Amino acid sequence: MAYILAIESSTKNCSVALFKDETCLVLKEEIGEQFIHSEKLHVFIDEVLKSQNFIPKDLDAIAIGAGPGSYTGLRIGLSSAKGLAFALNLPLLSANSLEILAHQLLKQEKIPQDAVLHPMIDARRMEVYTASYNCDLQELSKVEAQIINEDIYKDAQTRYFFGDGASKFAQVFQSENYFFPQLYYPSALALGEIAMAKYARKDFENLAYFEPLYVKNFQAGKPKKLL
Numbered sequence: 001m002a003y004i005l006a007i008e009s010s011t012k013n014c015s016v017a018l019f020k021d022e023t024c025l026v027l028k029e030e031i032g033e034q035f036i037h038s039e040k041l042h043v044f045i046d047e048v049l050k051s052q053n054f055i056p057k058d059l060d061a062i063a064i065g066a067g068p069g070s071y072t073g074l075r076i077g078l079s080s081a082k083g084l085a086f087a088l089n090l091p092l093l094s095a096n097s098l099e100i101l102a103h104q105l106l107k108q109e110k111i112p113q114d115a116v117l118h119p120m121i122d123a124r125r126m127e128v129y130t131a132s133y134n135c136d137l138q139e140l141s142k143v144e145a146q147i148i149n150e151d152i153y154k155d156a157q158t159r160y161f162f163g164d165g166a167s168k169f170a171q172v173f174q175s176e177n178y179f180f181p182q183l184y185y186p187s188a189l190a191l192g193e194i195a196m197a198k199y200a201r202k203d204f205e206n207l208a209y210f211e212p213l214y215v216k217n218f219q220a221g222k223p224k225k226l227l
Contacts, residue, residue: 002061
């Protein structure tokens with residue numbers, strides 16, 4: 001028997017779940033347009049544990065959504081996950097947030113076996129973080145920051161585009177072979193399901209050196225001039 005706390009903070013969805021083996025005991029999540037992770041994440045962790053009369057030392061592992069996604073959200077989530085894992089001497093598990101989205105879609109929709117899955121996370125302007133997977137969640141193309149343009153995906157392959165970046169793609173492309181399911185943000189629910197399988201294999205991260213999957217370098221916005 002294993003208890004895992006799963007944390008997903010790579011997008012606007014601040015999401016925390018507690019798992020007992022393959023069963024999710026409790027899920028707490030909220031989508032905030034202005035990113036609520038700094039205010040809500042630790043509150044959610046506390047509420048999730050207390051709802052099951054848990055204390056942190058009852059846990060067996062911590063799981064974190066590794067990105068890509070919001071630089072700030074990833075830093076907040078990983079700092080929390082690493083802090084708990086280090087303080088409690090627990091293993092750290094991870095899954096990239098695009099794989100988490102693909103896992104969610106396969107649980108939500110009946111997908112043709114030959115389809116290609118394209119989870120997409122908004123990367124601002126006309127750019128998305130994306131990768132492609134088959135229906136066995138095998139990676140067909142690596143994670144990248146992709147600029148949406150008319151020169152990609154010009155074939156008859158059945159493709160599913162989803163995540164909060166997929167709406168950008170839908171504005172540019174129309175095809176009877178392209179589908180856009182209503183799935184926007186990765187959740188700790190799917191992360192926990194992936195993490196349990198990794199826990200059984202002892203597929204742990206190096207706590208000291210593990211970093212989020214940023215893909216792009218951080219660019220701080222310029223402060224507005226005061227009038």
